[in-house]
Amino acid sequence: MWEVEMNADTIRSVKKGFNFVLKCIIPYNVVVLKYQLMAKKQQAIRQERIDNVKAQPQTKPRTDFSYQEAIRFLSTTLNREPEQVQEGCIAETSLEYCTEFLVQRAHGKPMVGLHVGNFVGLSLAYLTDAILRIHPASVMISIDPNIPHRGIENPLSIVTALLTHFGLQEHNLILTGYTLEKSVSNDGYIFNDYDPVSRFQEEQSCEQQLERLACLMPGGFDFCMIDGNHEENYLRREVELMAGLLKADGLMFLDDVTPQWEGVANVFHHFDHEHYEKLGTDWRVGVIRKKG
Ligand SMILES: C[S@@+](CC[C@H](N)C(=O)[O-])C[C@H]1O[C@@H](n2cnc3c(N)ncnc32)[C@H](O)[C@@H]1O
Numbered sequence: 673m674w675e676v677e678m679n680a681d682t683i684r685s686v687k688k689g690f691n692f693v694l695k696c697i698i699p700y701n702v703v704v705l706k707y708q709l710m711a712k713k714q715q716a717i718r719q720e721r722i723d724n725v726k727a728q729p730q731t732k733p734r735t736d737f738s739y740q741e742a743i744r745f746l747s748t749t750l751n752r753e754p755e756q757v758q759e760g761c762i763a764e765t766s767l768e769y770c771t772e773f774l775v776q777r778a779h780g781k782p783m784v785g786l787h788v789g790n791f792v793g794l795s796l797a798y799l800t801d802a803i804l805r806i807h808p809a810s811v812m813i814s815i816d817p818n819i820p821h822r823g824i825e826n827p828l829s830i831v832t833a834l835l836t837h838f839g840l841q842e843h844n845l846i847l848t849g850y851t852l853e854k855s856v857s858n859d860g861y862i863f864n865d866y867d868p869v870s871r872f873q874e875e876q877s878c879e880q881q882l883e884r885l886a887c888l889m890p891g892g893f894d895f896c897m898i899d900g901n902h903e904e905n906y907l908r909r910e911v912e913l914m915a916g917l918l919k920a921d922g923l924m925f926l927d928d929v930t931p932q933w934e935g936v937a938n939v940f941h942h943f944d945h946e947h948y949e950k951l952g953t954d955w956r957v958g959v960i961r962k963k964g
Pocket of ligand 1: 760788819
């Protein structure tokens, strides 16, 4: 009698175990199979979409740069009047003036330039094009914190759009940061209700880019253009650090050596430095040579 009960219990246990297998193991395998099939299908769709993109031309070839076309492009992209776009940028005549110095120094070798202060990329694109005309393997490295400037948020996206428009992007290395320590943006001016002083804590970017570059590429640059922070003491320290970055006979261009920017003008006009020699100025850009 007792043995029969035991057998019934055993049978019940076996049935229970079998049900457990059916409920848990077999459905699990089915679910796994289902997900594997779905993943395969999604993978095929994803690959097809990637292949479609790859089939299109990837890199826009270099096209002739023109200052006016760049202004037109920026004006359309930013939905601003051309005059407004140009206001925050180096004038074409001054960029031509700088280019003349670069052409004089061309020795049939690629040039390496350092550009400080990109904003929406006008002077960066201009100078990149200029050095590529001198030698097609030339490279431009630039530094800008990509914080709102003159009411434009994320100016780096506009810079890359402009460089891409002219097929210049692959000749550019862009460092997102401050040359020295973090400082108040827009030189403290309020644009479109954006107050750089009250927003100071929110603005974030890498600092001390010049010192890091000086470790990586000491004496590696043929020239630099400085058009970032316009505060006198800040600029003086940038100029000091540039001595370690420029090659002997390398050039330094300072934008805004005008009465409107007294601090910048002071740095240039009262320039007396053991490492540098002043070469000249048009009405706006000052040119300095690093002594050999
Ligand atoms: C006058 S705009 C540059 C205009 C540009 N050079 C052009 O002509 O097309 C100044 C730019 O310098 C950037 N800037 C300000 N302080 C800087 C710093 N410490 N290091 C690098 N860039 C800085 C600003 O964010 C802004 O984008």
